[in-house]
Amino acid sequence: MSNTAEEGELCIYSGHSLGRFSSHSMRYDSHQACVRCVSSAREGMLSFDIDRLMKKYRNKALKFWSQVDIGQPDECWMWNGVVNPRTKQPQFAWRRPGISTSTQHHPQRVAMWFTWGDLGFTGVKTTCGEKYCCNPFHLIPQHVGVFVDQDSYVDSFELACELHTLRQQVQEYVIEEAIKEEQKNDDTAEIEARAALLLDPNTQYVDRFEAVMTDILAGKHISQTEPSNPGLFRAPTDNEENDENPTEEF
Ligand SMILES: [Zn+2]
Numbered sequence: 001m002s003n004t005a006e007e008g009e010l011c012i013y014s015g016h017s018l019g020r021f022s023s024h025s026m027r028y029d030s031h032q033a034c035v036r037c038v039s040s041a042r043e044g045m046l047s048f049d050i051d052r053l054m055k056k057y058r059n060k061a062l063k064f065w066s067q068v069d070i071g072q073p074d075e076c077w078m079w080n081g082v083v084n085p086r087t088k089q090p091q092f093a094w095r096r097p098g099i100s101t102s103t104q105h106h107p108q109r110v111a112m113w114f115t116w117g118d119l120g121f122t123g124v125k126t127t128c129g130e131k132y133c134c135n136p137f138h139l140i141p142q143h144v145g146v147f148v149d150q151d152s153y154v155d156s157f158e159l160a161c162e163l164h165t166l167r168q169q170v171q172e173y174v175i176e177e178a179i180k181e182e183q184k185n186d187d188t189a190e191i192e193a194r195a196a197l198l199l200d201p202n203t204q205y206v207d208r209f210e211a212v213m214t215d216i217l218a219g220k221h222i223s224q225t226e227p228s229n230p231g232l233f234r235a236p237t238d239n240e241e242n243d244e245n246p247t248e249e250f
């Protein structure tokens with residue numbers, strides 16, 4: 001790795017900016033690895049603590065880990081997320097302007113970012129040879145002089161605690177996401193039933209009146225709400241790029 005560093009994109013870890021109000025971090029110009037992250041990786045530091053990340057990346061981390069079978073430190077943790085149907089490469093969607101023009105990253109690299117540090121485009125190798133394994137204990141960042149002492153990780157009490165916390169946080173995240181999804185479906189069903197009633201030419205005036213009044217009194221009339229998924233009242237959707245899964249085939 002080249003030793004020249006310059007002002008680059010802000011690191012995903014908090015406290016790694018150039019100054020308190022700076023929105024840049026020092027990065028090595030060869031692989032865009034954050035200088036601070038490289039020095040902690042060189043000391044063999046690895047962490048599962050998502051609170052070390054800047055706030056806006058914590059959900060991203062949970063989303064990522066919710067797609068990995070997090071096992072024991074000495075097991076392979078397989079990727080459960082998107083696999084590109086054409087190339088069969090596992091991938092995780094993340095826009096990282098300044099780091100990469102690609103919007104999809106190999107989950108092993110993402111796992112490295114969330115544990116070893118924001119090492120940019122530093123290569124990452126597995127000790128197990130599994131293409132889908134995202135266990136950071138099996139991932140070695142290349143060319144940054146990382147020294148890996150497998151045994152000390154497996155025996156580390158601190159890492160065991162962090163891992164335990166991460167598992168809990170991922171579980172909570174998965175439940176929250178499921179509730180959000182259910183809420184969305186509920187709203188849609190109710191709104192669509194209402195629309196069917198109101199749009200039906202056979203509906204009596206008194207029924208329409210009652211439906212509208214009931215909704216207004218409950219604060220649920222379409223004019224009072226901004227439902228996240230407003231059924232038949234939705235505006236036409238833009239066919240914008242599908243961020244989550246741009247390679248999905250129609
Ligand atoms: Zn950093």
Ligand SMILES: [Zn+2]
Binds near residue numbers: 129130133135
């Ligand atoms: Zn493995």
